[in-house]
Amino acid sequence: MPESVWVAQSDPRVRPLLADLAREYSTRYHRVLADVHFELREYPAEHFAPPHGGLLVLLQEQRAVAGGAFQRYDDDTAELKRIWTHRAHRGRGLGRRVVAELETEIALRGYTRIHLTTGPNQPEARALYLATGYTPHFDVDAVPTTRLRFSKALPAPVGSR
Template sequence: MPISGPPPESVWVRQTDPRVKPLLADLAREYSSRYHRVLADVHHELREYPVERFSPPDGGLLLLVRDGHAVAGGAFQRYDPETAELKRIWTHRAHRRSGLARRVVAELEAEAERRGYRRVYLTTGPNQPEARELYLASGYTAHFDVSSPPREKPLPFSRILPSAIPARAVGA
Protein backbone atom coordinates (compact mmCIF):
# COMPACT_ATOMS: atom_id res chain seq x y z
CA MET A 1 0.00 0.00 0.00
CA PRO A 2 1.44 3.42 -0.96
CA ILE A 3 2.53 5.76 1.80
CA SER A 4 0.19 8.73 2.12
CA GLY A 5 1.28 12.31 2.50
CA PRO A 6 1.69 15.45 0.48
CA PRO A 7 2.31 15.05 -3.24
CA PRO A 8 6.01 14.75 -4.00
CA GLU A 9 7.86 17.72 -5.52
CA SER A 10 9.28 17.43 -9.05
CA VAL A 11 13.01 18.16 -9.13
CA TRP A 12 15.26 18.09 -12.19
CA VAL A 13 18.76 16.96 -11.17
CA ARG A 14 22.04 15.72 -12.54
CA GLN A 15 22.92 12.06 -12.24
CA THR A 16 25.60 13.05 -9.69
CA ASP A 17 22.99 14.46 -7.27
CA PRO A 18 23.13 12.38 -4.03
CA ARG A 19 19.33 11.91 -4.15
CA VAL A 20 19.78 9.79 -7.31
CA LYS A 21 21.79 7.10 -5.46
CA PRO A 22 18.73 5.32 -3.97
CA LEU A 23 17.10 5.23 -7.42
CA LEU A 24 20.18 3.60 -8.96
CA ALA A 25 20.64 1.20 -6.04
CA ASP A 26 17.01 0.11 -6.11
CA LEU A 27 17.02 -0.27 -9.91
CA ALA A 28 20.16 -2.39 -9.66
CA ARG A 29 18.51 -4.67 -7.06
CA GLU A 30 15.35 -4.92 -9.16
CA TYR A 31 17.18 -5.72 -12.41
CA SER A 32 19.55 -8.13 -10.68
CA SER A 33 16.65 -10.03 -9.12
CA ARG A 34 14.40 -10.11 -12.18
CA TYR A 35 17.15 -10.95 -14.69
CA HIS A 36 19.43 -13.09 -12.50
CA ARG A 37 22.43 -10.82 -12.95
CA VAL A 38 25.22 -10.00 -10.51
CA LEU A 39 24.11 -6.99 -8.44
CA ALA A 40 27.51 -5.28 -8.49
CA ASP A 41 27.67 -5.52 -12.29
CA VAL A 42 24.22 -4.00 -12.75
CA HIS A 43 24.92 -1.23 -10.24
CA HIS A 44 28.22 -0.41 -11.97
CA GLU A 45 26.47 -0.18 -15.38
CA LEU A 46 23.84 2.21 -13.99
CA ARG A 47 26.34 4.43 -12.13
CA GLU A 48 28.82 4.60 -14.99
CA TYR A 49 26.33 5.75 -17.61
CA PRO A 50 27.65 9.05 -19.03
CA VAL A 51 26.26 11.95 -16.96
CA GLU A 52 25.86 14.17 -20.02
CA ARG A 53 23.38 11.72 -21.60
CA PHE A 54 20.75 12.73 -19.02
CA SER A 55 21.69 16.43 -18.94
CA PRO A 56 20.43 19.44 -20.87
CA PRO A 57 20.15 20.25 -23.67
CA ASP A 58 19.51 16.70 -24.93
CA GLY A 59 18.34 14.95 -21.78
CA GLY A 60 17.11 15.28 -18.24
CA LEU A 61 16.73 13.36 -15.01
CA LEU A 62 13.62 13.87 -12.89
CA LEU A 63 13.07 12.92 -9.28
CA LEU A 64 9.81 13.07 -7.37
CA VAL A 65 10.94 14.02 -3.87
CA ARG A 66 9.01 13.81 -0.60
CA ASP A 67 10.59 14.80 2.72
CA GLY A 68 13.99 15.05 1.03
CA HIS A 69 13.90 11.51 -0.37
CA ALA A 70 13.34 10.34 -3.93
CA VAL A 71 10.12 8.32 -4.16
CA ALA A 72 10.06 8.01 -7.97
CA GLY A 73 12.07 9.14 -10.95
CA GLY A 74 13.17 8.66 -14.49
CA ALA A 75 15.28 10.14 -17.24
CA PHE A 76 15.42 10.81 -20.94
CA GLN A 77 18.22 11.12 -23.47
CA ARG A 78 18.51 11.84 -27.18
CA TYR A 79 17.71 8.80 -29.28
CA ASP A 80 17.78 10.67 -32.59
CA PRO A 81 17.21 14.34 -33.55
CA GLU A 82 13.41 14.04 -33.18
CA THR A 83 13.19 11.29 -30.56
CA ALA A 84 13.81 11.22 -26.82
CA GLU A 85 14.44 7.85 -25.18
CA LEU A 86 12.99 7.31 -21.71
CA LYS A 87 15.20 5.42 -19.27
CA ARG A 88 15.21 4.38 -15.62
CA ILE A 89 11.55 4.83 -14.80
CA TRP A 90 11.43 3.89 -11.12
CA THR A 91 9.12 4.04 -8.13
CA HIS A 92 10.21 3.15 -4.60
CA ARG A 93 8.54 -0.08 -3.45
CA ALA A 94 6.60 1.67 -0.67
CA HIS A 95 5.04 4.08 -3.21
CA ARG A 96 4.08 1.74 -6.03
CA ARG A 97 0.54 1.55 -7.41
CA SER A 98 -0.08 5.22 -6.55
CA GLY A 99 0.27 6.80 -10.01
CA LEU A 100 3.80 8.12 -9.51
CA ALA A 101 5.29 6.22 -12.47
CA ARG A 102 2.59 7.58 -14.75
CA ARG A 103 3.35 11.09 -13.42
CA VAL A 104 7.07 10.59 -14.07
CA VAL A 105 6.39 9.45 -17.64
CA ALA A 106 4.07 12.42 -18.27
CA GLU A 107 6.59 14.94 -16.88
CA LEU A 108 9.45 13.42 -18.87
CA GLU A 109 7.34 13.56 -22.04
CA ALA A 110 6.38 17.20 -21.38
CA GLU A 111 10.00 18.24 -20.84
CA ALA A 112 11.16 16.32 -23.93
CA GLU A 113 8.45 18.08 -25.93
CA ARG A 114 9.57 21.50 -24.59
CA ARG A 115 13.07 20.62 -25.79
CA GLY A 116 11.78 20.05 -29.32
CA TYR A 117 11.41 16.30 -29.43
CA ARG A 118 8.43 15.03 -31.45
CA ARG A 119 8.50 11.38 -30.43
CA VAL A 120 9.42 9.20 -27.43
CA TYR A 121 10.97 5.76 -27.59
CA LEU A 122 11.67 3.32 -24.77
CA THR A 123 12.28 -0.32 -24.04
CA THR A 124 11.45 -2.38 -21.00
CA GLY A 125 12.52 -5.85 -20.08
CA PRO A 126 10.40 -8.95 -20.62
CA ASN A 127 10.35 -9.63 -16.85
CA GLN A 128 8.75 -6.27 -16.03
CA PRO A 129 5.03 -6.77 -16.66
CA GLU A 130 4.12 -3.70 -14.56
CA ALA A 131 6.19 -1.48 -16.84
CA ARG A 132 4.71 -3.08 -19.95
CA GLU A 133 1.20 -2.36 -18.69
CA LEU A 134 2.14 1.21 -17.67
CA TYR A 135 3.32 2.04 -21.18
CA LEU A 136 0.33 0.43 -22.88
CA ALA A 137 -2.05 2.27 -20.52
CA SER A 138 -0.17 5.53 -21.18
CA GLY A 139 -0.85 5.42 -24.91
CA TYR A 140 2.41 3.93 -26.15
CA THR A 141 2.50 1.77 -29.26
CA ALA A 142 4.09 -1.62 -28.68
CA HIS A 143 6.52 -2.70 -31.40
CA PHE A 144 6.09 -6.38 -30.58
CA ASP A 145 3.19 -8.81 -30.47
CA VAL A 146 1.42 -8.02 -27.19
CA SER A 147 -0.58 -11.26 -27.45
CA SER A 148 2.59 -13.41 -27.33
CA PRO A 149 4.52 -14.15 -24.16
CA PRO A 150 7.54 -11.84 -23.80
CA ARG A 151 10.84 -13.29 -24.98
CA GLU A 152 14.29 -12.62 -23.54
CA LYS A 153 14.85 -9.40 -25.47
CA PRO A 154 13.77 -5.85 -24.62
CA LEU A 155 10.23 -4.80 -25.47
CA PRO A 156 10.21 -1.57 -27.55
CA PHE A 157 7.51 1.11 -27.36
CA SER A 158 7.05 4.54 -28.93
CA ARG A 159 4.67 7.45 -28.80
CA ILE A 160 4.19 10.56 -30.91
CA LEU A 161 4.13 13.65 -28.68
CA PRO A 162 1.03 15.88 -28.90
CA SER A 163 2.78 18.81 -30.58
CA ALA A 164 3.82 16.51 -33.46
CA ILE A 165 0.24 15.43 -34.21
CA PRO A 166 -1.27 17.64 -36.93
CA ALA A 167 -4.46 19.42 -35.98
CA ARG A 168 -7.50 18.15 -37.86
CA ALA A 169 -8.71 20.42 -40.57
CA VAL A 170 -11.96 22.17 -39.76
CA GLY A 171 -14.85 20.25 -41.28
CA ALA A 172 -12.71 17.19 -42.02
Protein backbone atom coordinates in the same frame (compact mmCIF):
# COMPACT_ATOMS: atom_id res chain seq x y z
CA MET B 1 2.17 14.98 -2.81
CA PRO B 2 5.83 14.45 -3.82
CA GLU B 3 7.81 17.40 -5.15
CA SER B 4 9.30 17.22 -8.69
CA VAL B 5 12.98 18.14 -8.98
CA TRP B 6 15.21 18.09 -12.07
CA VAL B 7 18.69 16.99 -10.99
CA ALA B 8 22.09 15.95 -12.29
CA GLN B 9 22.93 12.25 -12.25
CA SER B 10 25.62 13.06 -9.65
CA ASP B 11 23.03 14.50 -7.24
CA PRO B 12 23.01 12.39 -4.04
CA ARG B 13 19.20 12.16 -4.23
CA VAL B 14 19.61 9.96 -7.34
CA ARG B 15 21.58 7.26 -5.48
CA PRO B 16 18.51 5.54 -3.95
CA LEU B 17 16.91 5.38 -7.41
CA LEU B 18 19.96 3.72 -8.99
CA ALA B 19 20.56 1.42 -6.02
CA ASP B 20 16.94 0.24 -5.96
CA LEU B 21 16.92 -0.26 -9.74
CA ALA B 22 20.10 -2.33 -9.46
CA ARG B 23 18.57 -4.55 -6.76
CA GLU B 24 15.37 -4.93 -8.75
CA TYR B 25 17.13 -5.81 -12.02
CA SER B 26 19.50 -8.17 -10.22
CA THR B 27 16.57 -10.04 -8.68
CA ARG B 28 14.34 -10.10 -11.75
CA TYR B 29 17.07 -11.09 -14.19
CA HIS B 30 19.24 -13.22 -11.86
CA ARG B 31 22.33 -11.12 -12.48
CA VAL B 32 25.23 -10.11 -10.28
CA LEU B 33 24.43 -6.87 -8.46
CA ALA B 34 27.83 -5.30 -9.26
CA ASP B 35 27.26 -5.86 -13.00
CA VAL B 36 23.86 -4.17 -12.81
CA HIS B 37 25.33 -1.20 -10.91
CA PHE B 38 27.89 -0.84 -13.72
CA GLU B 39 25.19 -1.11 -16.40
CA LEU B 40 23.12 1.65 -14.79
CA ARG B 41 26.14 3.94 -15.04
CA GLU B 42 27.03 2.95 -18.60
CA TYR B 43 25.72 6.24 -19.99
CA PRO B 44 27.76 9.36 -19.27
CA ALA B 45 26.02 11.81 -16.92
CA GLU B 46 25.84 14.42 -19.68
CA HIS B 47 23.40 12.16 -21.58
CA PHE B 48 20.82 12.95 -18.88
CA ALA B 49 21.54 16.68 -18.73
CA PRO B 50 20.32 19.67 -20.74
CA PRO B 51 20.14 20.42 -23.55
CA HIS B 52 19.51 16.88 -24.81
CA GLY B 53 18.42 15.03 -21.67
CA GLY B 54 17.08 15.32 -18.18
CA LEU B 55 16.69 13.44 -14.94
CA LEU B 56 13.61 13.89 -12.78
CA VAL B 57 13.22 12.78 -9.17
CA LEU B 58 10.03 12.92 -7.11
CA LEU B 59 10.86 13.70 -3.49
CA GLN B 60 8.73 13.10 -0.44
CA GLU B 61 10.21 14.35 2.83
CA GLN B 62 13.46 14.92 0.88
CA ARG B 63 13.67 11.24 -0.12
CA ALA B 64 13.44 9.95 -3.67
CA VAL B 65 10.21 8.00 -4.14
CA ALA B 66 10.09 7.92 -7.96
CA GLY B 67 12.04 9.16 -10.93
CA GLY B 68 13.11 8.73 -14.48
CA ALA B 69 15.32 10.15 -17.17
CA PHE B 70 15.57 10.77 -20.87
CA GLN B 71 18.40 11.14 -23.34
CA ARG B 72 18.71 12.00 -27.01
CA TYR B 73 18.01 9.01 -29.27
CA ASP B 74 18.20 10.92 -32.57
CA ASP B 75 17.43 14.47 -33.76
CA ASP B 76 13.67 14.04 -33.33
CA THR B 77 13.47 11.32 -30.70
CA ALA B 78 14.18 11.12 -26.97
CA GLU B 79 14.67 7.82 -25.17
CA LEU B 80 13.16 7.17 -21.74
CA LYS B 81 15.48 5.48 -19.26
CA ARG B 82 15.38 4.38 -15.62
CA ILE B 83 11.71 4.91 -14.87
CA TRP B 84 11.43 3.90 -11.23
CA THR B 85 9.06 3.98 -8.28
CA HIS B 86 10.18 2.85 -4.84
CA ARG B 87 8.31 -0.35 -4.00
CA ALA B 88 6.77 1.22 -0.87
CA HIS B 89 5.18 3.92 -3.04
CA ARG B 90 3.85 1.83 -5.93
CA GLY B 91 0.18 1.91 -6.82
CA ARG B 92 -0.08 5.67 -6.21
CA GLY B 93 0.23 6.81 -9.84
CA LEU B 94 3.79 8.08 -9.42
CA GLY B 95 5.07 6.18 -12.46
CA ARG B 96 2.39 7.82 -14.62
CA ARG B 97 3.30 11.20 -13.16
CA VAL B 98 7.01 10.69 -13.92
CA VAL B 99 6.24 9.65 -17.50
CA ALA B 100 3.89 12.62 -18.00
CA GLU B 101 6.42 15.12 -16.63
CA LEU B 102 9.20 13.63 -18.74
CA GLU B 103 6.98 13.79 -21.85
CA THR B 104 6.21 17.46 -21.19
CA GLU B 105 9.88 18.33 -20.84
CA ILE B 106 10.82 16.24 -23.87
CA ALA B 107 8.27 18.11 -26.02
CA LEU B 108 9.53 21.46 -24.72
CA ARG B 109 13.04 20.45 -25.79
CA GLY B 110 11.76 20.06 -29.36
CA TYR B 111 11.59 16.29 -29.65
CA THR B 112 8.58 14.89 -31.52
CA ARG B 113 8.87 11.21 -30.60
CA ILE B 114 9.82 9.00 -27.67
CA HIS B 115 11.48 5.60 -27.85
CA LEU B 116 11.99 3.17 -24.98
CA THR B 117 12.68 -0.44 -24.18
CA THR B 118 11.89 -2.44 -21.10
CA GLY B 119 12.76 -5.96 -20.07
CA PRO B 120 10.55 -9.01 -20.44
CA ASN B 121 10.44 -9.50 -16.64
CA GLN B 122 8.96 -6.07 -15.94
CA PRO B 123 5.19 -6.48 -16.38
CA GLU B 124 4.49 -3.30 -14.38
CA ALA B 125 6.56 -1.24 -16.83
CA ARG B 126 4.90 -2.89 -19.80
CA ALA B 127 1.46 -2.10 -18.32
CA LEU B 128 2.48 1.50 -17.58
CA TYR B 129 3.59 2.18 -21.15
CA LEU B 130 0.54 0.53 -22.68
CA ALA B 131 -1.74 2.52 -20.34
CA THR B 132 -0.04 5.81 -21.19
CA GLY B 133 -0.42 5.53 -24.95
CA TYR B 134 2.86 4.00 -26.08
CA THR B 135 2.80 1.86 -29.23
CA PRO B 136 4.22 -1.62 -28.65
CA HIS B 137 6.59 -2.96 -31.31
CA PHE B 138 6.06 -6.58 -30.28
CA ASP B 139 3.21 -9.06 -30.06
CA VAL B 140 1.37 -8.08 -26.88
CA ASP B 141 -0.30 -11.50 -26.75
CA ALA B 142 2.97 -13.44 -26.78
CA VAL B 143 5.00 -14.31 -23.69
CA PRO B 144 7.90 -11.83 -23.77
CA THR B 145 11.41 -13.25 -24.00
CA THR B 146 13.39 -10.25 -25.28
CA ARG B 147 13.49 -6.49 -24.71
CA LEU B 148 10.15 -4.85 -25.37
CA ARG B 149 10.26 -1.78 -27.61
CA PHE B 150 7.74 1.05 -27.45
CA SER B 151 7.36 4.44 -29.14
CA LYS B 152 5.08 7.42 -28.93
CA ALA B 153 4.53 10.47 -31.11
CA LEU B 154 4.26 13.69 -29.12
CA PRO B 155 1.83 16.51 -29.83
CA ALA B 156 3.39 19.84 -30.78
CA PRO B 157 4.33 21.77 -27.62
CA VAL B 158 2.27 24.81 -26.66
CA GLY B 159 5.45 26.71 -25.76
CA SER B 160 9.11 26.09 -26.29
CA ARG B 161 12.35 26.87 -24.50
